[in-house]
Amino acid sequence: MSEPSYDHQVDRSHMQVSDEIAIQISQMNKWYGQFHVLRDINLTVHRGERIVIAGPSGSGKSTMIRCINRLEEHQSGKIIVDGIELTSDLKNIDKVRSEVGMVFQHFNLFPHLTILENLTLAPIWVRKVPKREAEETAMYYLEKVKIPEQAQKYPGQLSGGQQQRVAIARSLCMKPKIMLFDEPTSALDPEMIKEVLDTMIQLAEEGMTMLCVAHEMGFAQAVANRVIFMADGQIVEQNNPHDFFRNPQSERTKQFLSQILGH
Amino acid sequence: MSDTSFVRTEMLAPRPAPVSQVGAIKWMRENLFSGPLNTALTVFGLLATVWLVQAAAPWLLHGVWNANSLTECRAIIAERWGPEATGACWAVIRVRWNQFLFGFYPVDQYWRLFVTFAGLFLALAPVLFDALPRKLIWGTLLYPLAAFWLLWGGPIWGPVSVLAGFAILGLLFTALAPKLGVPVSAGIGLVVAALFWLYAAAPIEAALQSALPLALPEVDSDQFGGFLLALVIGVTAIVVSLPLGILLALGRQSDMLIVKSLSVGIIEFVRGVPLITLLFTASLLLQYFLPPGTNFDLILRVVILVTLFAAAYIAEVIRGGLAALPRGQYEAADALGLDYWQAQRLIIMPQALKISIPGIVSSFIGLFKDTTLVAFVGLFDPLKGISNVVRSDMAWKGTYWEPYIFVALIFFLFNFSMSRYSMYLERKLKRDHR
Numbered sequence A: 001m002s003e004p005s006y007d008h009q010v011d012r013s014h015m016q017v018s019d020e021i022a023i024q025i026s027q028m029n030k031w032y033g034q035f036h037v038l039r040d041i042n043l044t045v046h047r048g049e050r051i052v053i054a055g056p057s058g059s060g061k062s063t064m065i066r067c068i069n070r071l072e073e074h075q076s077g078k079i080i081v082d083g084i085e086l087t088s089d090l091k092n093i094d095k096v097r098s099e100v101g102m103v104f105q106h107f108n109l110f111p112h113l114t115i116l117e118n119l120t121l122a123p124i125w126v127r128k129v130p131k132r133e134a135e136e137t138a139m140y141y142l143e144k145v146k147i148p149e150q151a152q153k154y155p156g157q158l159s160g161g162q163q164q165r166v167a168i169a170r171s172l173c174m175k176p177k178i179m180l181f182d183e184p185t186s187a188l189d190p191e192m193i194k195e196v197l198d199t200m201i202q203l204a205e206e207g208m209t210m211l212c213v214a215h216e217m218g219f220a221q222a223v224a225n226r227v228i229f230m231a232d233g234q235i236v237e238q239n240n241p242h243d244f245f246r247n248p249q250s251e252r253t254k255q256f257l258s259q260i261l262g263h
Numbered sequence B: 001m002s003d004t005s006f007v008r009t010e011m012l013a014p015r016p017a018p019v020s021q022v023g024a025i026k027w028m029r030e031n032l033f034s035g036p037l038n039t040a041l042t043v044f045g046l047l048a049t050v051w052l053v054q055a056a057a058p059w060l061l062h063g064v065w066n067a068n069s070l071t072e073c074r075a076i077i078a079e080r081w082g083p084e085a086t087g088a089c090w091a092v093i094r095v096r097w098n099q100f101l102f103g104f105y106p107v108d109q110y111w112r113l114f115v116t117f118a119g120l121f122l123a124l125a126p127v128l129f130d131a132l133p134r135k136l137i138w139g140t141l142l143y144p145l146a147a148f149w150l151l152w153g154g155p156i157w158g159p160v161s162v163l164a165g166f167a168i169l170g171l172l173f174t175a176l177a178p179k180l181g182v183p184v185s186a187g188i189g190l191v192v193a194a195l196f197w198l199y200a201a202a203p204i205e206a207a208l209q210s211a212l213p214l215a216l217p218e219v220d221s222d223q224f225g226g227f228l229l230a231l232v233i234g235v236t237a238i239v240v241s242l243p244l245g246i247l248l249a250l251g252r253q254s255d256m257l258i259v260k261s262l263s264v265g266i267i268e269f270v271r272g273v274p275l276i277t278l279l280f281t282a283s284l285l286l287q288y289f290l291p292p293g294t295n296f297d298l299i300l301r302v303v304i305l306v307t308l309f310a311a312a313y314i315a316e317v318i319r320g321g322l323a324a325l326p327r328g329q330y331e332a333a334d335a336l337g338l339d340y341w342q343a344q345r346l347i348i349m350p351q352a353l354k355i356s357i358p359g360i361v362s363s364f365i366g367l368f369k370d371t372t373l374v375a376f377v378g379l380f381d382p383l384k385g386i387s388n389v390v391r392s393d394m395a396w397k398g399t400y401w402e403p404y405i406f407v408a409l410i411f412f413l414f415n416f417s418m419s420r421y422s423m424y425l426e427r428k429l430k431r432d433h434r
Helices: A061-068 A090-099 A115-125 A131-144 A160-172 A190-205 A217-223 A241-246 A251-261 B023-031 B036-061 B070-081 B091-102 B107-128 B134-152 B157-180 B182-211 B226-253 B257-272 B275-289 B298-324 B327-335 B340-377 B382-391 B401-429
Strands: A021-032 A035-046 A050-054 A076-081 A100-103 A178-182 A209-213 A226-231 A234-239
Touching (some): A021 A061, A035 A061, A061 A076, A100 B327, A115 A160, A115 B340, A131 A160, A160 A190, A190 A217, A226 A251, A234 A241, A234 A251, B070 B091, B091 B382, B157 B182, B275 B340, B327 B340, B340 B382, B382 B401
Parallel strands (some): A050 A209, A050 A226, A178 A209
Antiparallel strands (some): A021 A035
């Protein structure tokens, strides 16, 4: 795989990991019926961390990050996000969701609304921000993802890469403390992957706490402070990217890395 | 020499398509004469059309508009076109025009119907066309009560107290919703409003009426008929069944067991029995279940059951629309922190309803035509009820086709406009640019 190298262009001055805990997952388990998808997950994420989660398909990586904003329910163990424990209490769930941004593989923009309306909807209805102010914020983030001129168009008129950048901007408009990325570039054409990754790198440079399920190992090397390898619903190995790629410990990791980097 | 390598040295200019591949000739060849079977069918179709026109044209062309009875009609036709000629007697429509439209509504009160009908268009306009100012919606919300008062008459204080009940409901809801959530505050509002209507409304109405008597002459439900009746039932049922259908569709998808089983029960029961059964229930059985002495208007009962009937179908149509939405839309709404009702109102329903427009409008058209079934419970629908009344007059005995054709034409006009409007709406809402 010919990975673009980002190392030379990443500004690390604001990437600082604090002692403050953003997400704490302890002994978390999840089943789909009888199928044990997530097994004894323990994970502590500090504010400012950039974590890339890798692993073969079906290893539970997406399911794990979807548990963090309760798109999936866990059956045992504890998940505490930003000091709030996720239980079946709907109020807490909505509170966590408004603090945690999520970017999906298939963008999931609202096709019946313009780009601007996509961005202002949640601030207006969830945060009760006045419309004018919400639109100003939206334009600010559209500038940031470099597509302010698309504000009045509908999602169907944009390219995949542009749609994904809109989706990132939509999450940012809620001023989230944590961002989750669920395979954000997997549905994109190769030439569009870079524009989305550039946006994510920019976010990382600003010190955002990020968890990304991703297959771009170049991206992981450039911005992640930790890479987590999952297989069969378990965290198999985690390390800083330098050691993770050059000196993997477990057999599963070695095998996985040889498969994705080998060709 | 290798044929895998090729370099174009000169770009080609566009050329016109061959004559046999464009225009009317191409169309005829492809659509009418593309093979022996299709050629035969085309010839057969032409012959059948010619035969039909030949059979029907004289009858339609010989039509008589000015006459006072069928016998007179026949005399005029015989005089003009010869003793063997046949012809339509449209005079029956002309003479009985008012009855076809308004049934037995008192003639001196017709102005009320015109006001109501004109008001209907004013009330519908802001709903149908979003270019109009949004504030007009308030007029639309008041219209049903105004229309009820105009049509049935009586003291104005009846509708006013109904309105007061809704005002109580609205105030309680807006005050409580932020604290207690949508379902609970809506429930409390409904209970208080119902208590108001049951116990407080009647004395207040009486007091107001004695203080300020404002009333229109009352018109009984059995004086309604013709297209007035069809429109009253049709429009009310259409307007109410859509929100009810949405609620039933959502209820069917709910995680809450009682809500879900209630919705499934209503939908399956109502869809499972013929509409006529429900209408008989409306006219006969419902009276037994109500407390003795309550006079529950027959049209109102019919409207309620027709609405319920349509709502069950619409619920299923909308369920189809909901199923067509990708899961990602729900997840994106959830991930942004929207609550259930916000997600439904802002994200899910606008898309699901758009997908369901053709099905919903089909249900509406079916419902409007089904209003003719009220003939079975003794109401004077335009098709059977009024036509029979007209034919029972000795002067018009024997006019068979004319009333039916006329009524069919009017129904067609209404339904065709609904269908056209729905196509306009679909085009307007087409935003996915696929």
